[in-house]
Amino acid sequence: MDIFNELMGGFAAAMTWQNLLFAFLGCLLGTIIGVLPGIGPVAGVALLIPLTLNLDATGAIIMLCAIFYGTAYGGTITSVLLNTPGEAASAITTIDGYAMTKIGKAGAALTIAAVGSFVGGTVATLGLVAAAKPLGELGLLVGPPEFFALMVVGISLLVALAGKSMVKAVISGALGLLIAMVGIDPVAGAPRFTFGMDRLLDGVSFVAVIVGVFGLSELLSYRKGDQPAAVHAPNFRSLLPTGKEWRRSAPAMARGTGIGFGLGLIPGMTGSVSSLLAYGAEKKFSRHRNELGKGAIEGVAGPETANNSHANAALIPLFTLGIPASPTIAVLMGAFLQQGLTPGPTLFTEHSEIAWAIIASLFIGNLLLLVLNVPLVGLWTSILRVPSSILTALILLFMVIGAYTINFSVFDVFVMIGFGLLGLALRHLDIPLAPMVLTLVLGPLMERSLRESLEISQGDFSIFTSRPFSAVLIGLGLLIVFSPLLKLRKPKALNEDPET
Amino acid sequence: MTTESVTAKPASPARVAPSVLAGIGAFAAVGVYVLVSSIELGLWTSLGPGPGLFPFAMGAVLAAMSVVWLLQELRRPSETAEGVDxxxxxxxxxxxxxxxxxxxxxxxxxxxxxxxxxxxxxxxxxxxxxxxxxxxxxxxxxxxxxxxxxxxxxxxxxxxxxxxxxx
Incomplete structure (x- = not known):
């Protein structure tokens, strides 16, 4: 009852016309980012942070969350219509989605994908509502040593799961932590790695770094011939699926919801793993499995539901424990911090109204996307007809504005350029970018909790092993890091995932 | 060359690419630089951990990982990514x-x-x-x-x- 009241209060706060407008704009922008093949969700969310700078905290986070799950929807559209996934997580949808387009059932595929995404997203958000209070209360018992151990677990999972080589993932993580350390040291107040530049005393701008490493470097790594194929208007017989298609989709959606929800909770798992596994589940359990690959509706319903369920479930560790589960969520966490909100257990005690308003807005946003997605298909495909030279110029324009407006200084534009080149080098060396984003955001929090712990124990490192909860977590972290030695296997899809 | 003939897998390129070597060198250099400058910052104060402790650990990780990576590359050079435009x-x-x-x-x-x-x-x-x-x-x-x-x-x-x- 208590939770219900809080949630209703959240709905009341989220339903102001401004917040509804922010949710709507976020969904729209997120879908556009999802549709455009050139720009991924990480850079997309980072790029749009400046748009929210002058909004109040609730509105800003509502908009950014909507952008975040809007990208998960948008990726589907191009997968189904063009056979080119807008996002990695929708790659598997191309198989049956595009096959359905070829037999004139694009409308049904898109509608089922939108409904599936709505179901997955809503169920995962219900999970967040249920988990918020108990996990948050548990989180309040956590002191600096436990908090440090928790972050060690999160980072080791991401390092272990990102890319092909753990050595390279660790390098990426260490680089992120070092970049986060530039500026005034949070405890003693000494300047570190500022090279005598006053501008660096406040540290390097997080947005400029992310936009450079993820956005600019991606643009720089284009080669001729990377341009997507010409867009043809899809062939619609009807947007509405038949009764049979609904009946066949329902079990696939149920399986997809479960898979996406479970994997979304684990840091380091990306949406692609969820959608791939959901496709695999359909291949194994669906009654129509022999039709998969030839335009079976299950092949769209399962992965698309899983993808969105994953995206929303991944917010649970962020809201309750303050641990971002994926690079995109890390960027979202950076936006929270920029607004003066620290995600985690204290969010529900210190900013309860904001937290519940955001959760309520997740329900609204999922509904908005369902309403927006299908009727606006014509608009989405026309975006794809914009020539790539115009698109590149406009993306560059947004990157410059994004980097500049964080501190209203061209210095940050130069920072973005520098990190764009670094990102290009890292891509060339096959070093995964995901651990770097995560440690960049978590770095300052991690260092503070480490030093606070050591001050409590007067320099004795055994504080991390003598407290049961932190001992378990540290043990878990070590187990994860040394998992290659134990020959534990990780999902193959993670090796190829551009999001890692 | 002897280590290579013992452990090299077939069909892998024979030499470490120059860009990979440059990358490893750069990471190692950054690691060593961070190690040295974090000692100057102070690893430990009378109050507990100093401002240099955390960077020191990261510098050590970076330097150590560069060495491991170099050894991996010497044993089995990775294929280099396609060039950029x-x-x-x-x-x-x-x-x-x-x-x-x-x-x-x-x-x-x-x-x-x-x-x-x-x-x-x-x-x-x-x-x-x-x-x-x-x-x-x-x-x-x-x-x-x-x-x-x-x-x-x-x-x-x-x-x-x-x-x-x-x-």
């Missing part, structure tokens, strides 16, 4: 740097207009009309949209002459 990289990076350098002087509208025209007309080879419309929308349009719509002000020119005509 140098023309594109240079054009984008240099134009961005020039834009950032002159933005405070010329103001956002004029500098962004020129930047967009360069990318649309000169590099993109688009028609005059479409280039002009897009560049005007992206410069003057974006300036007013951000200024009045989002309350975010973009820079105006430092030259009084340009400033008075609204640029």
């Amino acid at each position: 140098r023309g594109l990289v240079i054009a984008v990076v240099v134009s961005l740097a020039i834009l950032a350098a002159v933005m405070d002087l010329l103001g956002f509208q004029l500098s962004m207009f020129l930047f967009l025209m360069y990318h649309l007309k000169l590099r993109g080879g688009r028609a005059w009309r479409s280039s002009l419309i897009t560049s005007l929308a992206g410069s003057v349009g974006a300036f007013y949209a951000f200024n009045f719509g989002l309350n975010v002000s973009l820079p105006v020119s430092a030259f009084p002459l340009l400033n008075t005509i609204g640029l």
